[in-house]
Amino acid sequence: AAGVIQSPRHLIKEKRETATLKCYPIPRHDTVYWYQQGPGQDPQFLISFYEKMQSDKGSIPDRFSAQQFSDYHSELNMSSLELGDSALYFCASSSLDRGQTDTQYFGPGTRLTVL
């Protein structure tokens, strides 16, 4: 079965640079979530999109922005990178049918290292 695809899998950037992470959800999934997992930490919710509209926002820095496109893929844009942004970034997708429980399926993650 098709899974969530994330690219790139690894990314190395310098401080103050920008980075773009991409996520391709499972076909026919309409909702995308982004999570950040620091070393030894649990995943923290950043932002989510439902039908191309932002549906919720967590502890996402103002330096970060994201969007979901017409084909449902999503991109997380990160500017003015800081050392503390080094983490594993997960994308998850689900098919929200209001009234039923969602289940989120995670991609393999993008490991971002800021030097």
Add this chain to the structure above:
Amino acid sequence: GNSVTQMEGPVTLSEEAFLTINCTYTATGYPSLFWYVQYPGEGLQLLLKATKADDKGSNKGFEATYRKETTSFHLEKGSVQVSDSAVYFCALSDPMDSSYKLIFGSGTRLLVRP
């Protein structure tokens, strides 16, 4: 607010031992509960889930029962294998939350020795 509390690790067991990883939650509504597993260097895989009180989720020999009265969702396995070594995350999704985002516990590392 909503939160998930897991027992601290690492949990070290011998192969074929019985496993329990405790998880309790706080939620304003009636959440769905999940266990995710993360193998070294990999992403999060859904292990099992339960959506209402007294539901039992099960997969690959792992089980967890949604206990509303004790707000718990403990993970159990009767006989662990070395290949079960991983980090296990308990998580909840609150249907009162319009985005259904997941809130995770801090994770419990399991080490199974041969």
